[in-house]
Amino acid sequence: MKKILLSAAATLAGLLLLLALLAPSLLGFSITQAGNAVRVATGMGAKLACSGHYVSGFDPARNLDDLASYSAANRLLNLEYANQRVTASLFGLGKTSASYRPGLGCTLDIGDTRALDQVKLEPVNPGQWHSATGEWPQGSAAPHIAPKLQQTLDQILARDNQSGLQTRALLVVQDGKLVAESYADGITAQTPLLGWSMGKSLTAMMVGRLQALQPQQDTSSPLFPEWSDARRQISLQNLLQMTSGLDFDETYAPGSDATRMLFSARSASEVALQSTLAHTPGTHFSYSSGTTNLLARWLHNQLGGSPQASLDFLQRQIMVPLGMRHTTFEVDASGVFVGSSYIYASARDWARLGLLMLNDGVWDEQRLLPEGWVAAARRRNHSENDPAYGYQFWLNRGGETLRFPELPEDSYFMLGNRKQVVMISPTTGTVIVRLGWSAGDYPTGQNFAQLLPQS
Structure with missing residues (x-):
């Protein structure tokens, strides 16, 4: 037990030291905001990675690159993809997840979100949409492309x-x-x-x-x-x-x-x-x-x-x-x-x-x-x-x-x-x-x- 406590203390000390080093140059905030910084990083990581993957179809590498454009420290995030959910943590801290639901995209898992599981995107009869073979904007065909432009x-x-x-x-x-x-x-x-x-x-x-x-x-x-x-x-x-x-x-x-x-x-x-x-x-x-x-x-x-x-x-x-x-x-x-x-x-x-x-x-x-x-x-x-x-x-x-x-x-x-x-x-x-x-x-x-x- 003593070894476990010492290991946990060492990990926390190392994380705080890392944040102290990163904060002024990469994150742009005071070390006194370290707790909020972890919450922001994991919340942003879970939300954007979930939507990037399940809505836009991006792979984990592209998602991480996009997150790192806000702060290089975001590359330290651990992002786990499973069961239409992304869970983010930073050295085991600030664990946050976001879940994907068809029609609603991704939502951070904060509090009771079971009501969202009941929401359904109603089926659209083919006749309600304009023909997919028609010209844009009603359809998807684009016969007016201007070569020079x-x-x-x-x-x-x-x-x-x-x-x-x-x-x-x-x-x-x-x-x-x-x-x-x-x-x-x-x-x-x-x-x-x-x-x-x-x-x-x-x-x-x-x-x-x-x-x-x-x-x-x-x-x-x-x-x-x-x-x-x-x-x-x-x-x-x-x-x-x-x-x-x-x-x-x-x-x-x-x-x-x-x-x-x-x-x-x-x-x-x-x-x-x-x-x-x-x-x-x-x-x-x-x-x-x-x-x-x-x-x-x-x-x-x-x-x-x-x-x-x-x-x-x-x-x-x-x-x-x-x-x-x-x-x-x-x-x-x-x-x-x-x-x-x-x-x-x-x-x-x-x-x-x-x-x-x-x-x-x-x-x-x-x-x-x-x-x-x-x-x-x-x-x-x-x-x-x-x-x-x-x-x-x-x-x-x-x-x-x-x-x-x-x-x-x-x-x-x-x-x-x-x-x-x-x-x-x-x-x-x-x-x-x-x-x-x-x-x-x-x-x-x-x-x-x-x-x-x-x-």
């Missing part, structure tokens, strides 16, 4: 990856037609890829779809019964525009609101729900993933408060009408969509969302988003500090300078970590999708400018 796209993807930018998919839609698409090795037109914060835009669009179905929907304050104080002033529009005024810590460091929300909380939305007011609602823009998860929680409540009802709504009202066969929107352990971050979709499905916005919310002659909603979504907010943000979409024009000077002024964007981008350009009738895993900068403006129609 395709060559340019292939060159950009090759150059990106020679430079280590890890571009995985590039796609261009012009005038409603798929005119070029290029994929890295191991990626296809059917591969669901993580959009990170691009999911915020889809969350907003789901709110818009509910408003189209229920135009008399009560959006009066308070949005949540828990907000009986000054937070009852927060409106749905404030949440959509990131001007709620809530004090949410978006920094991605151990112990922050954002990392707790994504990698250790049973309910992602609960973290922001408990946030206090720092500003008068509507006056101050603050980019907050917590705010988007409040939108997801509000939507969940409006739909009846069950994960099955939320999944049915997504499938019936968004995925089936748009022909999005390769999309998974993941939930947290409480059964609410993690709208801020966890949507996996193929490049073609991301492009379908962009095209719906380009078409003013109309798809195949059916209005899915309320009249005027898209115009409001791409309109600048009224904050005092940063108006260049609409309804969970980034605006190219909104401040004193363009976000991307090379691109049309009226362009607006879904943007996500690792430089995920969907650009919607009304003046040129163009949607461009870029999916990848770039740890640093990416030449979005420079590359996308080469793909726009030449006047």
